[in-house]
Amino acid sequence: MSRHPSRKVLVAGGAGFLGSHLCERLIDQGHAVVCLDNLQTGSLANLTKLERSDRFEFMEADLTDPLPSRLKRRAFERIYNLACAASPPLYQADPEHTLLTSVLGTQQLLKLAETSGARLLQASTSEVYGDPHAHPQVENYWGNVNCTGPRACYDEGKRAAETLCFDYDRMDRVDVRVARIFNTYGPRLTAADGRVVSNVVSQALAGDDITVFGDGSQTRSFCYVADLVEGLTRLMEYEGEQPGPVNLGNPTERTIHELVERVMSLTRSTSAIRHQPLPIDDPKRRRPDISKAARLLDWRPSTELDSGLLATIAWFETRARPVQITTQERRAMGALG
Numbered sequence: 001m002s003r004h005p006s007r008k009v010l011v012a013g014g015a016g017f018l019g020s021h022l023c024e025r026l027i028d029q030g031h032a033v034v035c036l037d038n039l040q041t042g043s044l045a046n047l048t049k050l051e052r053s054d055r056f057e058f059m060e061a062d063l064t065d066p067l068p069s070r071l072k073r074r075a076f077e078r079i080y081n082l083a084c085a086a087s088p089p090l091y092q093a094d095p096e097h098t099l100l101t102s103v104l105g106t107q108q109l110l111k112l113a114e115t116s117g118a119r120l121l122q123a124s125t126s127e128v129y130g131d132p133h134a135h136p137q138v139e140n141y142w143g144n145v146n147c148t149g150p151r152a153c154y155d156e157g158k159r160a161a162e163t164l165c166f167d168y169d170r171m172d173r174v175d176v177r178v179a180r181i182f183n184t185y186g187p188r189l190t191a192a193d194g195r196v197v198s199n200v201v202s203q204a205l206a207g208d209d210i211t212v213f214g215d216g217s218q219t220r221s222f223c224y225v226a227d228l229v230e231g232l233t234r235l236m237e238y239e240g241e242q243p244g245p246v247n248l249g250n251p252t253e254r255t256i257h258e259l260v261e262r263v264m265s266l267t268r269s270t271s272a273i274r275h276q277p278l279p280i281d282d283p284k285r286r287r288p289d290i291s292k293a294a295r296l297l298d299w300r301p302s303t304e305l306d307s308g309l310l311a312t313i314a315w316f317e318t319r320a321r322p323v324q325i326t327t328q329e330r331r332a333m334g335a336l337g
Contacts, residue, residue: 006030013082015042017188025229027053038062041085046188063105076116081109082123089194095153102157110168119175121236122165126182127155136287139245149281177235182249182288186225187315201316204269214278216257221287223250224303234297243296249288250301266309
């Protein structure tokens with residue numbers, strides 16, 4: 001059970017990969033949770049475990065539309081905003097919607113939080129750092145973002161959402177927390193997700209060629225979903241002065257080739273590796289400095305990569321049935337996350 005009192009919580013984007021794990025954690029802690037999702041990239045299948053709980057409720061709605069009246073009549077104590085497609089092929093498929101979800105959606109939730117007196121946690125992203133010149137990335141680094149490139153709908157949308165959050169906080173309208181989330185993986189990723197872990201695991205299990213963009217020397221830091229959810233809940237309940245943005249991710253940096261080698265070993269795959277050009281504005285290096293999270297939240301990820309990959313592989317083996325990967329899913333494997 002939670003160390004905190006039972007609360008009324010809204011999770012926007014709660015049917016997605018990360019959001020559904022967060023909803024389960026909150027229910028396990030004894031909270032009452034309303035999950036809001038437009039099901040663009042989320043799935044009701046992710047919420048199967050929660051259907052039996054009388055403390056869980058699902059509402060289908062899109063944050064680019066006015067909030068449902070029945071939602072605005074509710075009083076919440078905590079609001080998590082995880083709404084927005086998070087993988088490049090999915091958020092680039094409808095860039096206008098991606099940008100508006102981040103900006104208009106965040107504004108609507110901030111207004112709801114102001115009315116309710118709720119604290120709001122904004123799920124921002126390491127993408128606000130762009131293709132960084134500073135390494136590792138610390139929260140006071142302003143980033144290197146191409147504001148007119150194909151990834152800008154997500155990068156700039158999240159940067160604008162952070163601006164809204166901190167403006168509301170400075171004006172004493174809403175108490176906010178902002179998490180900058182780095183690459184996260186685990187069960188409930190899908191082959192259509194388009195991010196590097198789901199791509200590599202799906203292709204390895206299916207016996208397809210494994211796509212490596214660029215020469216494979218670019219780096220990412222992979223955080224297991226359970227560790228990330230723990231960081232989010234700790235940040236939400238942090239009671240000190242406004243901490244500013246807080247990096248949440250695994251500080252262990254690995255090349256894409258290292259990831260491919262681990263997945264191939266764990267799946268006993270004999271797939272070949274196929275190189276493709278690096279997507280536009282794809283970051284060359286990515287590693288969080290998590291000293292702030294360690295100091296303020298006493299948080300560090302604890303799941304070893306192999307353990308997390310084995311759980312993820314087991315999910316794909318039992319759920320995705322790789323031999324049945326669809327043409328649409330294969331086409332989605334077109335960019336790194």
